[in-house]
Structure formats: structure tokens, C-alpha cells
Amino acid sequence: MMDTTCHIAGIAFRNPIVMASGTFGFGHEYNRFYPLDRIGGFSGKGLTLHPKSGNEGLRSWETAAGMLNSVGLENPGIPAFLSTEAERWENYDVVRILNLGGSSLEDYERGAALIEEDYKHRQQRGKKAVDMIELNISCPNVKAGGMAYGIQTETARTVVGLVRKATTLPLIVKLSPNAEDIVSMALMCEEEGAEAVSLVNTFSAMKIDIYKRRSVFENSYAGLSGPAIKPIALRMVHQVCQSVHIPVMGLGGISSAEDILEFIMAGAEVVQVGTHNFVDLRAGENLSRDLENLMRQLGISSLKEIRGIV
Amino acid sequence: MAEITANIQVAPGIFRMSVAGAYAGKMGQFYMLRAWDKTPLLSRPISIYSLDAEEIHFLYQVVGEGTRILSMLQAGDEITLEGPFGNGFPELNGKVALVGGGIGIAPFYYALQSLPQADVYLGFSQKPYEVDHFKRITDRVTVNVGGHILDLVDYEAYDAIFVCGPNAMMQAAQRLNERWSGRNKVYVSLENRMACGVGACLVCSVGTTGGRKKSCVDGPVFAVEEVKSW
Ligand SMILES: Cc1cc2nc3c(=O)[nH]c(=O)nc-3n(C[C@H](O)[C@H](O)[C@H](O)COP(=O)(O)OP(=O)(O)OC[C@H]3O[C@@H](n4cnc5c(N)ncnc54)[C@H](O)[C@@H]3O)c2cc1C
Ligand SMILES: Cc1cc2nc3c(=O)[nH]c(=O)nc-3n(C[C@H](O)[C@H](O)[C@H](O)COP(=O)(O)O)c2cc1C
Ligand code: FES
Numbered sequence: 001m002m003d004t005t006c007h008i009a010g011i012a013f014r015n016p017i018v019m020a021s022g023t024f025g026f027g028h029e030y031n032r033f034y035p036l037d038r039i040g041g042f043s044g045k046g047l048t049l050h051p052k053s054g055n056e057g058l059r060s061w062e063t064a065a066g067m068l069n070s071v072g073l074e075n076p077g078i079p080a081f082l083s084t085e086a087e088r089w090e091n092y093d094v095v096r097i098l099n100l101g102g103s104s105l106e107d108y109e110r111g112a113a114l115i116e117e118d119y120k121h122r123q124q125r126g127k128k129a130v131d132m133i134e135l136n137i138s139c140p141n142v143k144a145g146g147m148a149y150g151i152q153t154e155t156a157r158t159v160v161g162l163v164r165k166a167t168t169l170p171l172i173v174k175l176s177p178n179a180e181d182i183v184s185m186a187l188m189c190e191e192e193g194a195e196a197v198s199l200v201n202t203f204s205a206m207k208i209d210i211y212k213r214r215s216v217f218e219n220s221y222a223g224l225s226g227p228a229i230k231p232i233a234l235r236m237v238h239q240v241c242q243s244v245h246i247p248v249m250g251l252g253g254i255s256s257a258e259d260i261l262e263f264i265m266a267g268a269e270v271v272q273v274g275t276h277n278f279v280d281l282r283a284g285e286n287l288s289r290d291l292e293n294l295m296r297q298l299g300i301s302s303l304k305e306i307r308g309i310v
Numbered sequence: 311m312a313e314i315t316a317n318i319q320v321a322p323g324i325f326r327m328s329v330a331g332a333y334a335g336k337m338g339q340f341y342m343l344r345a346w347d348k349t350p351l352l353s354r355p356i357s358i359y360s361l362d363a364e365e366i367h368f369l370y371q372v373v374g375e376g377t378r379i380l381s382m383l384q385a386g387d388e389i390t391l392e393g394p395f396g397n398g399f400p401e402l403n404g405k406v407a408l409v410g411g412g413i414g415i416a417p418f419y420y421a422l423q424s425l426p427q428a429d430v431y432l433g434f435s436q437k438p439y440e441v442d443h444f445k446r447i448t449d450r451v452t453v454n455v456g457g458h459i460l461d462l463v464d465y466e467a468y469d470a471i472f473v474c475g476p477n478a479m480m481q482a483a484q485r486l487n488e489r490w491s492g493r494n495k496v497y498v499s500l501e502n503r504m505a506c507g508v509g510a511c512l513v514c515s516v517g518t519t520g521g522r523k524k525s526c527v528d529g530p531v532f533a534v535e536e537v538k539s540w
Contacts, residue, residue: 022512023511025506025508025509025510025511029506029508029510030508030510033508053517059514059515060513062351064349065348069513071511074512074522226351227348227351255348278351278352278353279351279352281392281508
């Protein structure tokens, strides 16, 4: 029997495949194509305290082996999510991660407090909709807040500290590859009591329309994701895994079972798969199967055997 | 994976592809097509041109890398189709006009199969294509080359008007709708860029009078007065 289970903060993942925030909707969009119990978990679309309509203008552009997105955290807001979608989450047999965004310290803190309140209420009914919070301080597509909090370690410390105090749920902090020093950022998260870090979010990037002589995006810059970023993301995950003692969720351009093993050999506990969900609607089901086959082929019976060996 | 049975050039840069298999779909819905492995990254949304028990057909224009690859495929080659996606055109009684501009005629051939009583308006900037196809189903086909096809549509004469074409044409339909806002309902089929096609990424989001909506699941067909961002 192949052992693909992974653990973070006492929470068990069936396998290391977690679908990344913003690329998996709220889960039900893909549950039509395969049962979600094929994957280890998913992180929902980033939520902010108040509803956000996102960016105007063009929102995506394809690049060589990647894509730029300028969605700008469009979302229904935390209260709306908790009163509608969360009900559906109660029934999903996977690790459910709520991705928390914000544009001010107060919003992050109040958002986390609302999630905590809801968590307690459901607990009283013997229910659970959310297993962990993923704190997004790394979205490059919002003008105020977002990535601004994810660049400097000491600025980020304030947000992480506030959210840590506001919730008892396990906390993952999602790091930006645009951070000044990603290793010190990860160490700070560990010091502030985060149970894990996930990295990387998208790289701040650009596309210019030479005929119109302007950026194709209203916001000038957009976030680059997909296979194009994988080698850089892998290096960053490796660096962080060398430095911290908390588990790392590694992501950036993963599109095959081989990619998954690379991140695990670099030290990741689990991986996240983002843009690849757009390439293959059944990515979760297919990658889970491919991973087991690849492990069998390479004579790996448990991921523990290879985690961090590089 | 499905097998391509034909892929014919019907006009310069315009191709009609047939794929074997029993596919589902309503008029105005689309499929995500993919006939490559890694590049381009994303699949391409293409409307149902026609559908029968054995085959599905697509009419597409070569504009970039993805459609260029599609155009080089031959009978016997494989392709991946996901769908049908999107809401499609509403099923309506009464007098309907189908107004297509350029490659925007693509969803209307299938729509005409569902609404054979409809009047069809086909506008082209250059040499027309597929007109004979439409004429096989109805003799109420109006064709215009080099002009504004919407100008030929008597707005007052219809209960519903479906429009698909360049954004400028659909915006013109919106202005006409404001002017007439009479007894008819005008619907447009948007062509926003898409990544997932299933409502998960919000890349296709469109501003409407009812807030932001997803073009891939709430659309691509919208009541014209609803659309705020083009
Ligand atoms: C719901 C829907 C139905 C469509 N039906 C048809 C059809 O029946 N026949 C047809 O010829 N075309 C149709 N289109 C447009 C078609 O999807 C694009 O022309 C095609 O994706 C271009 O791909 P490319 O690789 O050749 O172009 P590139 O310009 O190289 O593509 C780069 C990116 O831009 C996107 N893109 C480029 N042009 C468009 C466009 N006009 N609309 C949406 N996305 C675009 C591509 O999907 C891709 O992600 C439809 C679009 C939508 C959204
Ligand atoms: C369309 C899109 C929307 C995204 N939205 C979010 C989001 O709301 N919150 C977040 O933390 N990350 C978001 N991301 C970043 C992804 O979760 C992921 O970190 C990034 O895409 C890199 O992984 P990938 O190369 O596998 O896609 C988004 C990415 C894309 C492509
Ligand atoms: S294309 Fe992803 S939400 Fe519409």
C-alpha cells in the first residue's frame, strides 16, 4: 500500500495535492468533474472582509509557459461566504482552507475574528466548514494592502501577529516571491506562531501593448503564474525549507507528478496546484493517480522517504 | 480525447471542424478546445456551430497561436473537448432575429436549428462564408458586406434579437436598445477571455447592472441592458 498522507498541525491530508487559492473557486466548480476526495485539500478563492468587485479591464494574458492575471481579489466578502458557501464546505471530505485577504490591518483582524466566531458556532453543532486559514499577504493585484504587507518582514509581522491572536484555527501564511527576503519572512511567520507557510504567490509582472503604447492591464502590473515560474518557486521553497521548522506548502507552476516530487524532495510537506487546474479540469484526479504510479515506478512507498532529501 | 473527422477551410482564415462523438449542448453554449499538450497553456473557448447524433461542428477564425494550431489539424487527429459550458440563448416564443457579425455568426447556425422560424442577419467585412448553410434551413437570410448589419434589422419587428459579433457591434446594439427600449428583448453573446471556463478563476468577469458576473457560467449570453463593462 502506498502512503501518500501528509500532516500539518495535526490535520491529515489524504495526499499532498492541495488546490491553490483563486484557481479552484470554492470547490464545487470542480466537484462536478471529479469527487473532491481524490485530492488532499483545497484553498478557496481569497476572501476579504467586505465584498470586492476586483479590477476593471483585461484580466488575463497568456505568456510563454504561463499566464498573467489581474483579477484583483474579486470576492463576495467573508460574511456572505460564511452564510452561503460554508454550508457546502461542511460536507467536503478534504482539508478545507480559507484564504484570507485584506487591504488594511483592521480588515485582516476583523475578517479573522468573523471566521473564528463562525468556527465556534459550527463546533457547537458538531460541524466544521474550515480546517485552516491561509493568510494571503502576497496578492500583487490589489492597489491597497495585499502584497504591500508581504514585502517587508517587519510590516508583515504586524498582520501575522494580529491574525494569529484573532483565531485558534491553524494558520498558514502565504508568502510572496516579491518579498525582499523570503527566508526572513518565513522565519518571522514561525516566530509569530504560524503553523505553516505556503509559497509562492504570483510574481509581479507586466505586458505592454506596443500598438497602444500602454500596459494591457489597468493596474499596469499583473501576477505571473504557471510552468514559467516553477524553477524559481522551487528554489525559494528549497531555501525556506532549509531554514524553518514548520511545514511548508510548496507551489508555483506544478503541472505533473514529477513536479510534485521535486517540491517534496526540496522539503515541502504538501504542494499546491494552481494554474494547471485551467489546463486540465480533472487535474486533481489525474495528478493523484499519476503520483501513485510514479511513486510505484520509482520504488517510493511513502513520501517521508524522500521529503527534503535534496 | 476525440477524433477529428474534418477540418475544412471555408474562407480565408475561417475553418469548420467536425469532431466525432455524441455531444450535448444548447444554442449559444461553448466548448473548451485543446489540441496541444503544454503550449499554449490555456484551452480555447469555441461556440457550438452545429450538433447532431454523431458529430459536433465548430466554425472558427484563425487569430493567434491556438486557432492556428487548430487550423492545421486533419481528419484522424485527436482533440480534447470539455463542455458544454455557459448559459446559452434563452428559449423564446415569438419573432426572433439572429444577428451575427463576422465570426460572430458561429453560434447562430445551431440557434437556427433550434429556432427555425427566426430571421437571420449575417454581416461580413469581406467575402461572406457559410451563407449557403444557413439558407438550407431558412430562406429568411439577409447578408451584408462592408456595412453595418444592425442597420438592416427592424428593431420594432421582433420579440427578441440575439446579437454576436465584435464588441463595437454589440455596443451599438446596446445604444439601439436604449433608443427603442420597446417590446423586444435584446441579448448579446460576449467573448471575454477565459481561463477555467467553469466559474473558478474570475478572469472572465463582466460588470453588469446586477454586479459582477462570470461570463463563462452566468453568460456568455446576457440581456444587453445588463452589460456595463465591454
Ligand atoms: C464563449 C466564447 C465563444 C467563442 N466562440 C468562437 C467561435 O465559435 N469561433 C471563433 O472563431 N472564435 C470564438 N471565440 C473566440 C475564440 O475563443 C478566440 O478567438 C480564441 O481563443 C483565440 O485564440 P488564439 O490562441 O488563436 O489567439 P491568441 O490571441 O493567441 O490568444 C491569446 C489568449 O487570448 C484569448 N483570446 C483571444 N481572442 C479572444 C476572443 N476574441 N475572445 C475570447 N478570448 C480571446 C485566448 O483564448 C487566449 O487565452 C469565442 C470566445 C468565447 C469567449
Ligand atoms: C486567476 C488567479 C487567481 C488567484 N487568486 C488568488 C487568491 O485569491 N489568493 C491567493 O492567495 N492566491 C491567488 N492566486 C495565486 C495562486 O494561488 C498561486 O499562488 C499562483 O498562481 C502560483 O501557482 P501556479 O503557478 O500553480 O498557478 C491566484 C492565481 C491565479 C492564476
Ligand atoms: S473563465 Fe474562469 S471564471 Fe469564467
